Amino acid sequence: MTDTAREPPPLHTDFHEVEDGEDLFPESPAAQQPQPASLPALDISTNSNGPKQDSLMDDDPEDLFAGATEEVSLDSPERDVLLSDGPSPAITPITPPTSVIAPRIGHAHDDMFTHSSFDEIEEEEGGDSFDVHISVSDPEKVGDGMNAYMAYKVSTKTSLSVFKQRDFSVKRRFSDFLGLHSKLASKYLHIGYIVPPAPEKSIVGMTKVKVGKEDQSSNEFVEKRRSALERYLMRTVKHPILLKDPDVLQFLENSELPRAVNTQALSSAGILRMVNKAADAVNKMTIKMNESDAWFEEKQQHFENLDVQLRKLHASVESLVCHRKELSVNTAQFAKSAAMLGNSEDHTALSRALSQLAEVEEKIDQLHQDQANADFYLFSELLGDYVRLITAVKGVFDHRIKTWQKWQDSQVLLLKKREAEAKLQFTNKPDKLQQAKDEIKELEGKVQQGERDFEQISKIIRKEVGRFEKERVKDFKTIIVKYLESLVQTQQQLIKYWEAFLPEAKAIS
């Protein structure tokens, strides 16, 4: 209870739902919900912390308070509306409450738990200079027929203390990734964290692989998926909060993972998801929020624009990839034709020149193919990722609106109850009056909670958007530079080929 929360060791601090993974559903914080009594506990913890200088978070005690609200809000009804995997956060095998913290103590996870402030975690991470590298490799087909699946090797190399080892790998299948994502989404999306979306399912693609067609397109499909999974994991661990999430750690480290059946499209959970998504869409249309904060309005508009632009860009790049592949095919055909022409030619020098031309064109064809791959993997896939990411960002904004709506609703309800109470004052029904008073008390708490939630999510979104935009600009710059470098290389190769051909052409007499 509050007492346990008061005591040092600050291991217990109720801040980070991340490190308190197992604390998510313990009794104590839940009991705190109606009372502001939780405040004092946090004050103490505050004092036990190190410096709060952190550019990312405002330095008021409110933030630390925020920790409590975070886990508290996890109990709140709005969770149900989300992509709920049901009790999945509890599934993390580490679950049972406070007592479990003890075994963890001996662990490297220690560092994390001793720093009880959000700020310090950020600092520690900064100090480690983000040293996690994940690769997804060795796709292997397991099983046969329609029950077959692809198993991928997920290897992690890191020096971060949050991990048990420095270099390790596990085998995972696609639904494991989806399961991870849905857990993370249900935990963090509604609080305002931008959870990277998982790669998309593809029934057609997977069926071909299952059926066992060993051809170009199914190989391409597997490669595309492998690359997407890798990007997904890297993006997830780049997020400072998600990196320390026990589900993420478990995903990367544990050799066995419970099968995530709820990710199947046709499962009951899948259908529930679809229904919820539809409900969300309707709600979005009907909620009209009084935006008091121009920043949010501006950002929302910005993301709308960005969405449109990215989709357009993605379409153009896909068209480019397609045309480049066509060019490659046409060049190859021309090369063959030129070779035949060279054979027909009876003038020796010209014949040789034509054959050389054919060879040059063949090499150029190969160049085009490589360029097309670069187009695709560097550019197109990145854009696809960002289109989905922007959707996640927009979702987070929507959650904020929903949170606001909740707050407003409880305010309205409170007002009504107050009015009812006022009326009851004049009647002589003491027990009813008392009941009304109790309800009002409860509602007042709810209203305060709603306001806190709203401010919390607003704060987090601000930070997340800042981080996201920084990442995005960095990502884009890197990719564009890489892409242009590949173009430059292609041009240089072209020069080499044509310069080799030129003397042949000049030698015709």
Place this chain on the structure above:
Amino acid sequence: MTSLDDNSKEKLRSVSVDLNNDASLVIDIPDALCERDMVKFTVHTKTTLSSFQKPDFSVPRQHEDFIWLHDTLVETEEYAGLIIPPAPPKPDFESPREKMHKLGEGEASMTKEEYAKMKQELEAEYLAVFKKTVQVHEVFLQRLSSHPVLSKDRNFQIFLEYDQDLSVRRKNAKEMFGGFFKNMVKSADEVLISGIKEVDDFFEQEKTFLLDYFSKIKDSTAKAEKMTRSHKNIADDYIHISATLNAICAEDSVGVEIRGLLEGRVASDQELKLTELLRYYMRDIQAAKDLLYRRARALANYENSNKALDKARLKSRDIPQAEEHQQQCLQKFDRLSESAKKELTSFKGRRVMAFKKNLVEMAELEIKHAKVSLTAHPIKHTV
């Protein structure tokens, strides 16, 4: 009005060489006007020959006039032993016009910058088609003027000089029908030519070579055209991509401006050169084949006349006519063969030279463009 300066004309003239070397008759097309579907060429002649009325004059001509001239030459018996330069193809603005139309329709979905760039590309394409058609018509006339026999043709002179509209002399419907019939006869000739037993090694070789080469070059032309089109598509994609990227970067105020990503010019110049070369020689080889057909027909006639003579001798009737006829056929055939041999030999030389020139220029252009695109900074940082 679009006029072409000498520099660009020089570049265009790589398809055929050794033209306009003879100063006694110099022809060029300095100007052309494009009106809807019609192109009006200004044919300018400078000559020292007395057969012309003036030393320096110009006349307006339409594409149909060129076709008339070509067909007239083909139908002239005397020139049966010559390779008649292929007729210039009809100006085809269909492709850029269609694209322009589509661009207009899609204008709303593009940024101003994008639209301007696309329009620029299209205008360049239009101009390229225009230049091409002028060149091809010009080369046709220059081939005629540099040919020792054809340059003296009366109809050619009329074409150059007659300052009235030529339409009265052009094909009317009846004649066009006749032309169609002639084409049908020609395909029968193809069968004929393959069936005929060739007496002369030279022609045997030429026939085999030309038939084979023609089909190969036709195939190469088609493939080269496909390549050009793919390059154009990619160029268009790049225009859209740089425009959208710039829009995104502008919003980010990151100060990165992606400028004209490269591929555009590539399509217009290099591949076009190659495609044009192949296309021109495809038609030229067809003209050479036509020469072979005529010779084959002459040979067939000769053989028929031989048979007729034998029959006449058998029947002891009309022998002198048959003999005379046979003599005529033989003479014709011999004349044809002799001139054909000359023509085909010089044709080969011309072709090899043109290929060389064109391939060299194409390679040089490719290198130049690749180098230029390397030095032109695609990214402009402003921060």
